[in-house]
Amino acid sequence: GENVEQHxxxxxxxxxxxxxxxxxxxxxxxxxxxxxxxxLGKRPQLIxxxxxxxxxxxxxxxxxxxxxxxxxxxxxxxxxxxEDSAVYFCAASLGGRRALTFGSGTRLQVQP
Amino acid sequence: xxGVAQSPRYKIIEKRQSVAFWCNPISGHATLYWYQQILGQGxxxxxxxxxxxxxxxxxxxxxxxxxxxxxxxxxxxxxxxxxxEDSAVYLCASSPPPRLSNTGELFFGEGSRLTVL
Numbered sequence: 001g002e003n004v005e006q007h008x009x010x011x012x013x014x015x016x017x018x019x020x021x022x023x024x025x026x027x028x029x030x031x032x033x034x035x036x037x038x039x040l041g042k043r044p045q046l047i048x049x050x051x052x053x054x055x056x057x058x059x060x061x062x063x064x065x066x067x068x069x070x071x072x073x074x075x076x077x078x079x080x081x082x083e084d085s086a087v088y089f090c091a092a093s094l095g096g097r098r099a100l101t102f103g104s105g106t107r108l109q110v111q112p
Numbered sequence: 113x114x115g116v117a118q119s120p121r122y123k124i125i126e127k128r129q130s131v132a133f134w135c136n137p138i139s140g141h142a143t144l145y146w147y148q149q150i151l152g153q154g155x156x157x158x159x160x161x162x163x164x165x166x167x168x169x170x171x172x173x174x175x176x177x178x179x180x181x182x183x184x185x186x187x188x189x190x191x192x193x194x195x196x197e198d199s200a201v202y203l204c205a206s207s208p209p210p211r212l213s214n215t216g217e218l219f220f221g222e223g224s225r226l227t228v229l
Contacts, residue, residue, distance in 0.1 A: 001170075004154075032216045034215075042222070043203070043220040043221060043223060044155065045220070046217050046218070049215060049216075049217065089154050091154075096216065097167075097210075097216065098216065099145055099157045099167075100155075100216065100218060101157070102155045103154050104153055104154050105152070105153065
């Protein structure tokens with residue numbers, strides 16, 4: 001089955017700096033790569049996703065890049081704010097209604 | 113639109129006891145998932161339903177875990193007997209049918225936190 005690895009496990013940045021989280025996946029057939037944000041004690045919520053026919057996608061301060069050849073994808077957050085502090089999970093799936101395989105998570109701390 | 117509903121939110125039991133969690137997905141969502149999230153880890157799929165049929169239960173510890181979705185709407189996840197390592201948050205999620213969304217976005221409930229003593 002699919003295996004998703006995520007790095008780093010913790011990331012601390014100063015407010016206004018950029019943050020980058022990286023994930024690799026094992027199944028070359030995977031074609032859907034979402035990122036979820038989970039605040040303490042809350043449910044995971046989708047913040048951005050990308051499909052395998054796209055190399056990059058942006059939504060305001062958040063962007064995701066995908067390298068299908070290398071089987072890795074990354075989340076970029078620019079101009080970080082304290083409210084960006086949370087745990088971020090990457091995931092991968094074969095698309096459609098297939099279940100997501102999640103990475104182990106990155107705890108992002110934005111220092112004011 | 114109402115979100116995914118789960119209950120109970122918290123449960124504390126002793127090892128070898130049993131526990132059941134309930135989930136009601138978003139109306140119209142045919143696909144329902146149960147994930148286990150151990151503290152400090154990512155969610156791990158336990159079982160996926162499409163309507164009332166099982167799509168994937170390959171990671172469900174079937175000697176102690178069971179799940180059902182008899183009428184294709186709400187679902188119950190049961191653990192019997194519980195072990196210490198079952199302490200986790202059990203997340204239910206659902207996804208809309210392809211005619212409503214072409215992504216694989218999952219909508220999660222708030223989760224049921226289980227502590228096994």
